[in-house]
Amino acid sequence: MGIFDIIGPVMIGPSSSHTAGAARIGLLAHYILKEQAINAAITFFGSFAKTYRGHGTDKAVIAGILGYSADDPAIRKAFHLAEEKNMNVQIYTSEAESPHPNTVQINLTSINGKLLSLIGVSLGGGRVSIRQINGFECDVSGESYTLLSVYDDQSGVVSLVSSFLAKESINISQMRVFRKGKHQQAVMIIDTDSRVSDTVVQKISLLPIMKSVIAIDPI
Known part of the structure; x- marks a missing residue:
């Protein structure tokens, strides 16, 4: 508590x-x-x-x-x-x-x-x-830095997004993936120890599979 x-x-x-x-x-x-x-x-x-x-x-x-x-x-x-x-x-x-x-x-x-x-x-x-x-x-929860991505579910997406964050020395504290079904649209929620910059968000957004990428700061 x-x-x-x-x-x-x-x-x-x-x-x-x-x-x-x-x-x-x-x-x-x-x-x-x-x-x-x-x-x-x-x-x-x-x-x-x-x-x-x-x-x-x-x-x-x-x-x-x-x-x-x-x-x-x-x-x-x-x-x-x-x-x-x-x-x-x-x-x-x-x-x-x-x-x-x-x-x-x-x-x-x-x-x-x-x-x-x-x-x-x-x-x-x-x-x-x-x-x-x-x-x-x-x-x-809005209690941590969060990267929220909506994309077309397929193999390799999690590792690809993780690699973008690793290159910027952004540490992942928690990750959850929700999807409507196999190979359908999915949502990946990544909590990080530091802010995800607009530059990183833009790079991930340019991936053809991505529908939406949003970085949320703690409130």
């Missing part, structure tokens, strides 16, 4: 799960999209759906999508900031089964037409996990 499990994170709002965690999920969506969002459809499940107004969960998610952290007072005026930045927001609730009581689905459209759909869960103490990105099962 860490210190944040005991006292919780520095944050704006009444709940580490419903406010700080929600803001972190929104912020991860912001970093994964990497473009200004002009439309955000946010669906709350479970406990989030029942208490989001009182705990400011909606404001926290919106602020995160706009790039604000969990301890930023801007969370309080998130709807106003979204309006200022011409981001249309729709809030929904669902009674459908979800992977965790504190679950949110975020569907974003960027200013350049890029689409992102993710499902995130708030685990308590400000800790979160992104469980799905564009239909792919995954597990992204």
